[in-house]
Amino acid sequence: MRMPEPDRETLANRQTIAAELRRIVPGDGVIVDEDALRPFETDGLTAYRTLPLIVVLPETVEQVAAVLKYCHQNSVKVVPRGAGTSLSGGALPLADGVLLSLTKFKQILELDYENRCARVQPGVTNLAISQAVDADGYYYAPDPSSQIACTIGGNVAENAGGVHCLKYGLTTNNLLGLELVTIEGEIIRIGGKHLDSGGYDLLGLLTGSEGMLGVVTEVTVRLLPKPECARALLVGFNSSEAGGDCVAAIIAAGIIPGGMEMMDHPAINAAEDFVNAGYPRDAQALLIIELDGPEAEVDYLIEEVSRIARENGASSIRISESEQERLTFWAGRKAAFPAVGRISPDYYCMDGTIPRAKLPLVLSRMREMSDKYGLRVANVFHAGDGNLHPLIMYDANVPGELDRAEDFGNDILKLCVEVGGVLTGEHGVGVEKRDLMGEMFTDEDMAQQQRVKCAFDPKALLNPGKVFPTLHRCAELGRMHIRQGQIPFPDIPRF
Amino acid sequence: MSDAQIFRPESAEQLLETMSWLVSEKMPVNLQGRGSKRLIGNPDRSATTLDLSAFTGISLYEPEELVMSAGAATPMAEINKALDQAHQMLAYDPPNFASLLGLADKESGSLGGMIATNLAGPRRIKAGSARDHFLGFQAVSGRGEAFKSGGRVVKNVTGYDLSKLMAGSWGTLGAMHQVTVKTLPRPEKSRTVLVQGVDADEARTIMSAALNSPNEVSAACWLPKSLAERSDVDIFRHLNNSCVALRVEGPGPSVQYRCKILRDRFKSEGKIEELHTSNSARFWREIRDVSPFAAKIDDRVIWKISVAPTAGPAILSQLSNLKNAEGFLDWAGGLVWLAVDAPKMGAESLVRDAVNRHGGHATLIRGPEKLRREISIFHPQPTPLAALSRRLKDNFDPFGLLNPNRMYPGT
Structure with missing residues (x-):
């Protein structure tokens, strides 16, 4: 992953910029000291690290406006940041950019x-x-x-x-x-x-x-x-196909559950090792289906979903009988990421969306890739909307494993696009998936998106180097290639 | 080239060629799908029409995947028929303004037109509007370039969400020819609880209490006596009263249970009635299509006013002194449908002032041609926002060829 070359002039002007920003945000709201900058060097995509030029923590909207105005006038790049939990490197700092942290806006x-x-x-x-x-x-x-x-x-x-x-x-x-x-x-x-x-x-x-x-x-x-009540079912299957069929059947029956999550065999066992939620260890796929709403509706739908699950070959069905039990069902799923973190030194969380019916195909292709790259993978899946989170396990201390994990991840995302899905369902493109954008979009598609950016940020100062694989100047994007010529398709019906 | 002409491309390639040629000639065009919204907006249109009506047909419909793709000009009637067969719906209650606008063709709208105008009916408060169910599209920009955005899956954050921008852009940013939307199961049962004899302020409290309860009320409206009487649903003929209507949908036992809670909760506020399946559906169709102001019984100017739900009754009362003013509330008070006799500029400045006091926007949906030429149809934007919108428009359509002046002067 290459970021744009830092601007030497901006790097050289660091102290001047800091002094100007201090005039806008007094006190300790401007950070230049390297040790103090360190906590900001990465976001949730920890494989990438860059020390920001300066961190600024404004407290008022007027200060934000003044900081941005100053940066715009002086052509200094700005990376906005909240808590820095992005899993796609969306808040990754730039060496020649001001990191604008909004953490003081807490009210x-x-x-x-x-x-x-x-x-x-x-x-x-x-x-x-x-x-x-x-x-x-x-x-x-x-x-x-x-x-x-x-x-x-x-x-x-x-x-x-x-x-x-x-x-x-x-x-x-x-x-x-x-x-x-x-x-x-x-x-x-x-x-x-x-x-x-x-x-x-x-x-x-x-x-x-x-x-x-x-x-x-x-x-x-x-x-x-808040809904009057919520209850959950824990349903095991002997194959991911059967689990997928059950999800399709529930929706086909006109039921939209409040939540419908699937885990595969490795994810089930990692979670069970970690939190003992009582998951069926031998199941190949596990569904957590939550129904929420008025009590009369939830009771009715629990029965309906149980019936559908049985008809689709469920190997085990448990229904939460108390709020405590419902939370236990969820505990394993919610701990799935750290659970995988326990059985592998590092893991890489992916985020593609696929048409739900393609799940068995995608899982079987993923197993082939897992063999090819020699890396294990566990899957959690927002089953209702087709959003897949494969967790690729690797060890960053083994030379070459991070690269293999990234290649594996890229292959998964390309597969998502190939089967009619998309590169990211909820984590964003950031820097992580930036260079894969061409898998989904033509140059013209991306140029039109970048023109949208030009309407807001003609100097491309806000978070540059993210989302788009190639940076184009707005003047270049605005250029038109007009073909003078004959009236097209003389045979197009005209009235 | 001043003669009126119509281009009717029949394929994506022809559309692209046509647009490239229009760009090279700098010839503005009026985009038209099925023409069901042609009476909304400034009547001065380009002499040249880009007729998109050839882009029809459902190319993909997978009910269990909750997704449908279709040509942008596919008639809503065809879309609805396919959805009906699979017991599904477009959850935002797409309205049909044929009667409101006095069109001869009662089923004339297209799916693309519904999206381009971002309309929604009573279920808006629970399910969102057209933009919330719009997953992706293919289009040609005013630069004469093909572009697409989105996809066929519900969860997608790959690149900017241009679908949102295209929805509600009234054809001023691009000519969409293929669209993909999210479909949802149709609720098994629908019932409506009526609370009678309440004024708009009392209605505000009732609607708010109903929506803030866990009873999943999917629509809430208030009608004054004079407009309740215009309903074709039998019960309203004998009602002789204003009323609040609260819709509850879902599996049978749940609907009964929730209706009972609502009846008990509001019986001290007014006399209670309940509409069952077909009457309930019929009533909400009338609200959705603004039937109380249908053109055959009413020739007043119609404003659609979107404000915070609590502001609805205040807007109604502030505008009640206008000549022959009459209005009803949908979206739990957040949508005011106002009819007014206003030969002079459609009472525009008074409507706008009232809305600006509360925050929101007002759109002229029906009015005589002369009026639509004279006033701003859409709510004027503050300068910085207008400038931003203008720059966006320029980046999709630098010569201003697509539906010029349809939304705002200059766009």
Whole structure:
């Protein structure tokens, strides 16, 4: 993975830039000392590390605007960062870039239950929103597995998902408004407490734009009343095919569970070793199906899903009889990543989405790849929406294993695209999948996306080197190749 | 070339060729799928029409994968028929404005048109709008270049989400010819609890309490007496009252259970009635299609106003002094449908002022040609936002060839 060559002039001006930033953010909000910069050198994709030029931690929107304006005027690159939990290197610093950390934006500004929304600052963690409204009977639906640590600002940048998205949607489906600061330092409000935007859907465009279009300084999220109850089923199968068939049959029966997760044999056993959740060790596939809603509905659907599971050859079925038992069912799944971390020195978490019916094919091809690369793989799968998280196990201390793990990962993602899926379901492209974008998009597709960036950031200062394999100047992207000529297709029907 | 002409490409290649030629001639075009929304917006259109009606047909529908791909101009009637057969739906309640706009063809809309205008019916509050169910597309930009975005899977964050940008762009950014959408199972049962004799403010409290309860209310609206009477559902003829309607959907036992909770909860607020399956469906179709203001019974100007749910009744009351003003609330108060007799500029400035006080936007959905020429159809944006939108437009359509002035002057 190559990042753009750092700009020598910017590197040379480091002290001047720091001094200017200190005038905007006084006190200890500007970090230049190498030891203090060290904690910021990586995000959740820890294989990549770069010390940022400077870290700045503003406390007000006006400071954010002034920092961005200064950087824009002086052509200094900026990498926005929340908690730094990105698994795709979206918040990887640049040696010649200011790292703009939003961690001091921690306030919940307003809880408006009558309009079912909350206005929060971007540094508030995902879980903190749900916790703040829990006692009043509400929650914020998207729940990425890093929800204890990840911030809502980062969730917006990556369009974060979680186990409940099949029924409740991703971040993009649960936002009402944003406050955005542009690279030019302009503060813009998009949306509010009402639905839909009057003009172009900038709210939708900004969600998942990986910090490349602007810096979010306030988020208005939808709140939902907590479901009356939730119960889960733990269903084992002798093959991943049978598990996949069961998922298809549940949806075909018109049931959209609150969560529907699948684990393969290696993942089941790693989790069971770790947390003793009572998972069937001999199963080849395990489904956790959660049904939530009014009690009468959940009881009815539990029966329906049990029946469907039996009809699809389930080898074991357990139904949670208490809240404690439901949480135990989930404990193994939620601990799947650290569980794999226990049986392997390192692991690499992938994130592709496939049409669900292709699961058996993809799993069997993955086993072949596992043999080819000599690396083990365990799979957890958001089964309802086809989002696959293969965990490739390797040892970074063995020369060449990291490279093999990355090649293995790339082959998996190419396979996802080959079967009609996509490179990333919820982790983002970042630097990790940047060079694979050509597997999904033509040069023209990517040029049109980059033109969108030009509308926001014509000098390409916001998070450059992420998402797009090639950096083009906006002037170049704006050039038109116009073919003068005859009226096309003389035989096109004209009236 | 001033003569009106229509181009009707029949393949993606022909569309690309046509657009390249239009670009080389710098010839603006009016994009048209099935023409069901042609009466919305500024009536001054380009003399040249790019007719996309050849892009029809469902190319992929896998109900158990919750996905459908179709030509952008595939009639909604065809889409709905396929969905019906698989007991599925587009969850956002796609409205049909044929009666509201007074069109002869009652089933005229297309899937692409629904997306390009990003409309949604009563289920918007629970399920989102067209943009929330729009997974991917293929299009040709105003640069004369083919581009695509998204895919056929629900969970996808690969690159910018251009689908969101295309949804609701009214054909000003590109000509979509193929679209992929998310489908969902149709609820097994639907019932509606009516609470009668409540004014808009009382309705606000009831709708809020209902939506904030765990009963998964999938639609909530309020009708004044005069508009409730316009319903074709029998019960409303004898109602002689204003009412709040709360829809509950799902498996049979669950629907019964939740309706009972809602009836008990609100029986002290007003007289309760309950609509069952077909009456419930019929009633919400009327709300979805804004039937109380259908053109054959009503010729007033129609505004669609989106605000925070708590602001809906206030907007209604602030605008109630306008000549012959009458309105109802959908989206639990967040959507105001306002009809008003307004020969002078459609009461635009008063409507806009009222909305700006609360935050939101107002769109003129129906009005005489002259009015649609004179006023801004969409809600004017603050300067920085307008400038950003303008720059986006320029990056998709640098010569302003696609549906000029359809949304905002200059876009």
